[in-house]
Amino acid sequence: MNYQIIQQVITILLPILLAITVHEAAHGWAALQLGDSTAWQLGRVTLNPLKHIDPIGTVIVPIIMFTLGGLIFGWAKPVPVNWRYLRQPRRDMALVALAGPFANFLMAIIWAMIAKIGWITSAWFEQSLFFFYMGQAGIIINTVFMVLNLIPILPLDGGRVLYSILPPSLARPFGQLEPFGLIILILLLTIGVLGKILIPLVKLIYEQLTWLVGMQEQLLPGF
Template identity: 55%
Template sequence: MESLTLVQQLAVWALPVLLAVTLHEAAHGYVARALGDSTAAQLGRLSLNPLRHIDPVGTVLVPGLLLAMGGFLFGWAKPVPVNPARLKQGRRSMAWVAVAGPLANLAMAIGWAILLKLLLVSGAEGGMATGLRYMALAGMAINILLMVLNLLPLPPLDGSRVLGGFLPPQQAQLLDRIEPYGLIILLALLFTGVLGFILWPLYGAVDGVVRGLTGLVS
């Protein structure tokens, strides 16, 4: 992406980022409804409309600034509301609701990789074809990153909900108590470089699997 201007980079990343956060959050809501909780639907959040899920700071400002600075792309959307008490199997169902978001990102990463493979096989060059190749690469990157980031077992990330669904109740409650400090911990890990140290090997592993499944050469 180094050869692109800032405006070009924003144009390339805008659609993949919007799709990544929208379908991630929508997946939580749809699975929650299937498992007994219709809270998201009642509040109008069970939607594929990006405007329902965009957080002006987390989805627009922070990623835009980080992209402009050439740093670690990081952001968030408005969480889809889920009431665990309404789920059929409580915490166990909540684990399925939580993992739905990262799985949606994995599916999107594979979809973007298939698009990239088709573009490469077609041999199309220049203009729209080049823009779509950059966009496909961006789509793979943001979705893989969101997947591995959200699977970290740190509240309020999805990984903590997945882990909490299989822990004994007392240990799960201890994990929940970390949540008020979770974002502060996450930002501290980000700015100290520890988050990148944890994420990049996981990112590389998932990227390798996605490229292997779709026949792309790393």
């Protein structure tokens, strides 16, 4: 592993950990507000990444995908939610599912502001460029996680939302596809379909967020 790759890994490690940690904690927090304290009782409504990380899905896979120049994705230990305790299970299932991607959207905005501050202060402190690059990585990582999780395939959050709004006659057979969800996702990624869907959306959101903080002139190459 050369020095450039080491720099890349250091730059993306914190954004990846925070993206996945905040995403999962948001699910648990939303469930708690809607009547289910399962995640709270198990200590999963926390920003401690050790409670959420899956060594392979949270660290190894995203880093490999990033260094290879591929689409960044990963996963954490899913937050347990007991839908029977939710006040309105079908509606609340969708709200709990949407909490994760919404948290990633907020994180992307925060990273955009960090990138902007890093760029401005780099005129006086060259070391601030580190935060500029980390901020840009944070925007991309959180945007990818948000868009990826909104795909309507179980067990992704988009699949949970679709399951909650489908009539029972359709929800049951759709739910039976959940064990094959990861296989379907990997297949779509392998044949290039996933990238063709996600990359334009990620690019659009990235451009809008950088425009929001007045940083559109400092877009990453390729964006």
